[in-house]
Every structure is written in C-alpha cells, then in structure tokens.
Amino acid sequence: MxxxxxxxxxxxxxxxxxxxxxxxxxxxxxxxxxxNSPDLNVIENLWAIVKWKIRDRKPTTLDQLKQNISTAWEAVSAETCDKLVKSMPWRLQAVIQAKGAATKY
Structure with missing residues (x-):
C-alpha cells in the first residue's frame, strides 16, 4: 500500500x-x-517563487534560461517547502469557506 x-x-x-x-x-x-476548482497544489507557489527569483534576469539563450531556472529552484529552501506543505489545512479551509471560489492562495 x-x-x-x-x-x-x-x-x-x-x-x-x-x-x-x-x-x-x-x-x-x-x-x-x-x-473549475482553485489550484491548491503547492508547486504553483514554488513556481511563483522561482519566477520571482529570476524576474530581473534577461537570458538571451535557452541554455541561460534553463540555468537561471535551475539556480533559482535550487535556492528554494527546505523550510519554504515545508511551510507550503504545512499550509494545506488552511488552504483547504479557505476553499471550503469560499464555497469553491478563488482564495488568496
């Protein structure tokens, strides 16, 4: 199992x-x-963090873009990931309270 x-x-x-x-x-x-349910998957938050970390970089090649993403991804701490996972009960409660509509998450 x-x-x-x-x-x-x-x-x-x-x-x-x-x-x-x-x-x-x-x-x-x-x-x-x-x-039509809100996407509560924490990976969406992680992608937002990665995008934020690379927002000011201006890659001119695909290889540079890949390197920027890889570097930003590796810089995300285990604590950040843990915090996002632990936020799931609040995320679910927010969706229930919003009756399935969008939430701040």
Missing part, C-alpha cells in the same frame, strides 16, 4: 486518456479534482 495520493489539476495533459491509463497501470491513486 502506498502512503500518498497524487494531486494534479484538470489541465488537458493531465486529463488525457494516456495519462489516466498510465496512472491506472502504475496503480497510483489520483485525487479527484472538480472542474
């Missing part, structure tokens, strides 16, 4: 039959995600 549930939104690539088949084949449980 696995001790996790995979979370993803309903982006077209995530909802594709081939994607669903892959999860079924691997016997991975996927969290049911209602349409």
């Amino acid at each position: 696995r001790d996790f549930i995979f979370q993803q939104d309903l982006a077209p690539a995530h909802a594709a039959k081939s994607t669903k088949d892959w999860f079924t084949k691997k016997q991975l449980e996927v969290l049911a995600w209602p349409a």
